[in-house]
Amino acid sequence: MTFSRNARTVRRNFRLGVLNGMLSGLGEALLDPTLVQVAFINHLSASPLLVGLVVPLRDGVWYLPQLWVSSHLQSQPIKVTYYARMSVLRAAGLGALCLAALTLHDPAWLLAVYFLGYGLYALAAGLAGLPYLEMVSKTIPPRQRGLYFAWRLTLGGLMALGASLVVRWLLSEPAGLAFPRNFGVLFSLATLAFGLAMFALQHTHEPPDLTTPAPVSPGRQFRRAVTLVRHDRNYLRFLTMRGALMLGGCASPFFAVFVQRQLGAPPEMVGVYLAVVAGVGLVSNMLYGRFSVRLGHRRIMVLASGLGLVMSALVLAFALLAWPLGVRGMTAALCLLPVYAFLSTREAGIGVAGYSLLMEISPAAERSVYLGFSNSILGIILLSTGLSGLVVERWGFAALVGLTLVAYVVAMTAALTMRDSARESLKVMSEPDVGSSASRRN
Secondary structure, three states, X not given: OHXXXXXXXXXXXXXXXXXXXXXXXXXXXXXXXXXXXXXXXXXXXXXXXXXXXXXXXXXXXXXXXXXXHHHHHOOOOOOHHHHHHHHHHHHHHHHHHXXXXXXXXXXXXXXXXXXXXXXXXHHHHHHXXXXXXXHHHHHOOHHHHHHHHHHHHHHHHHHHXXXXXXXXXXXXXXXXXXXXXXXXXXXXXXXXXXXXXXXHHOOOOOOOOXXXXXXXXXXXXXXXXXXXXXXXXXXXXXXHHHHHXXXXXXXXXXXXXXXXXXXXXXXXXXXXHHHHHHHHHHHHHHHHHHHHHHHOHHHHHHHHHXXXXXXXXXHXXXXXXXXXXXXXXXXXXXXXHHHHHHHHHHHHHHHHHHHHHHHHHOOHHHHHHHHHHHHHHHHHHHHHHHHHHHHHHHHOHHHHHHHHHHHHHHHHHHXXXXXXXXXXXXXXXXXXXXXXXXXXXX
8 A cells, every 4th residue: 555655656746747847848948048038139139248148047047056055955854845935036037027028128128137037037946956856866766767857858848849839920020019029928928837837846745854964054065065076086077078068058049140140041930940949859858768778878968969069060060161152041041950950859868868867876865965066066167158159259150169069079078988877885975074964864
């Protein structure tokens, strides 16, 4: 009877998490940073610096606070309560963005409210990120995690396909909505989707932690994390791989901007690109989920690095040859379709295997430190990618793509030299003078 109840609880948590992923996929598509938000900023400013800040604002601010969160969260037996509190702040940030796009017209004010409102949403999402990952590690069995993330991304991809049609229609002339009200409608629909997603996840049945170590200061947590990195080379390779993959993705917001500004591609192709990303991602997630147990999460990350390398090579060749060969307008726009297919397949691989691999290589007693430190370091890296706009402004789009090629080579090298599972023991865990209370009590 107990086993039956536990099995039902696991299935219920699995379904709620997948529902959360499906609705989040819809919201992400309607609010896509590399296409929708970049198009929004492109209407308000011609500055490459502002365009380059969009993805770091979402992802960098999401990752950055999580080491600080880990120092407090490890003492909380139930994580979903903290997640629920952050959901309120996320809704407030998106609500401000919707209201501004529907009522304001001055570009300066729109930009100001955009960066403040979306920044608040991204920060609150980051504060909720570690509780979410802890909930997954507690409620989803290890062998089901790859399948769990695959289902989330697959159904989210189905929703994104429908969202791409909405985006294309609202950003085209037949919709009859002038800028910025067309974006205001998109932002409002995204807010509704995210709200329902957060509501679903808050009903997860999370078992309390058996031990709850006392909270430690962020400084002590940081010193503990640095010591772990120093002694665990596998973890260092993981951080190198993930950081390089993030640097490799810094050029993607400029793909559509490049063909529109330099080659005269029509702006409504943003919706087509979004459909390609959603459709290819849907198929990729299904395949990754099916083969994740057989291949292992590390091999999927190797594949994702290789796909990014091919993508950057294609874009660099296109950037250097399109103008001399006379590729313009719709022809130039169509040339980016395979690029977005590679981008989507790469992101699907990272989505299915990235956190699953990190959970595998993290000793259970140190999981909060591993997750929190990883995300904070990756947040710093992502914020640094905001300088990509300066690279484009000073040296050109092709120079930025060339840098991403180097990053993908580094990522693939690190992924190939990793192991697939956690060490049985770490030297650092036996050193009480630097160990945290979490490692000693667990």
